[in-house]
Each structure stands twice: as C-alpha cells, then as structure tokens.
Amino acid sequence: MQGRVDTVLNRNGIRQANELRNKLKDKKIDVCFSSPLIRARQTAFTIVGDRCLINTDDRLLERSLGLLEGESKDTYDMDKYWDTKINSDDSHIEPINDVYKRVEDFIDYLKKNYDGQYILIVSHSAVLRAMHNTLSNHKDNTESFNIGNGSLEEFDV
DSSP: TTOOOOOOOHHHHHHHHHHHHHHHHHOOEEEEEEEESHHHHHHHHHTTTTOEEEEEEESOOOOGGGGGGTTOOOOOOOHHOTTTOOOOOOGGGHHHHHHHHHHHHHHHHHHHHTTHHHHHEEEOOHHOOOOOOHHHHHTGGGOOOOOOTOOOOOOOO
16 A cells, blocks of 8 residues: 555556546646645646646645555555544554545635636545545445546536
C-alpha cells in the first residue's frame, strides 16, 4: 500500500492519465485542484496541461497509512480502518473521521469559492472514496464503493 509515499507515476499511471486527458479533452475545466503528491500533480498536468491553473491542496493528500505504508494489503483491515464508529488509528493510520473532516472542509471551500464552475480534482483513493460518500450521503457505508486508479466521477455540487 502506497499511502503518502511520494513517487512518480509508473507506466500504467502514465497510460491512465493519458486516457483521462482524452476523456476530458472537450470539457471546459475552469480550475484544477490536486494533491501535492508528485503522482497526483503529474496526473493533473497530463490532463489539463496549460488549459487552467493547477492548485495543490493538502486536504487532498492521500490518507496516511502510518506503519502500514509500503506493506501488503493483507495487513490492512478494511472493516476496521473504514468504520467511522471505530475510527481506529492503530499503527498510526490517520483516523477515517479525520479524512472525512478534511474532505468536508474542502467541499465547503469549493461551494463558497467556485460555485457554477467545472472543477477537476486529482487525488487518491481514500480521499476520493470519502468525497464520493460525503456527496452521496453514504458516509456510514464506506465498503460499498471503491474507486480505482485512473477513474473519473462527476458530481454537481
């Protein structure tokens, strides 16, 4: 599991970013927000190039996986670490409610400052899952949705 390990895109990531660029080539993107991690910034730049400003925002950082970063997915208990009632920080993993709090704060910021604009957000699995669940009002049902690398999802906010 990668977590906040800051690496460049691999070959597959570059391919996925190019596919997203092609899907979005005819969309008018008013503004782009990206996680400050290199792989997210590379993806954002591949998609938008110089079509709009790319802003980095720490609220879009991947969830810190603490001692489990770099470990096999077998060491990660999805039920435990995504349960908002347990809100576990074992192994120094960022508690899931903290992820939701920063995502909700970011969404509120967008609503106040970018109403009516087409916004591209480039982030990571945990943040995008929390964003999806927040915008879909499914915060307590986190296991039902998984977002893969190179995915695209659109919301009206």
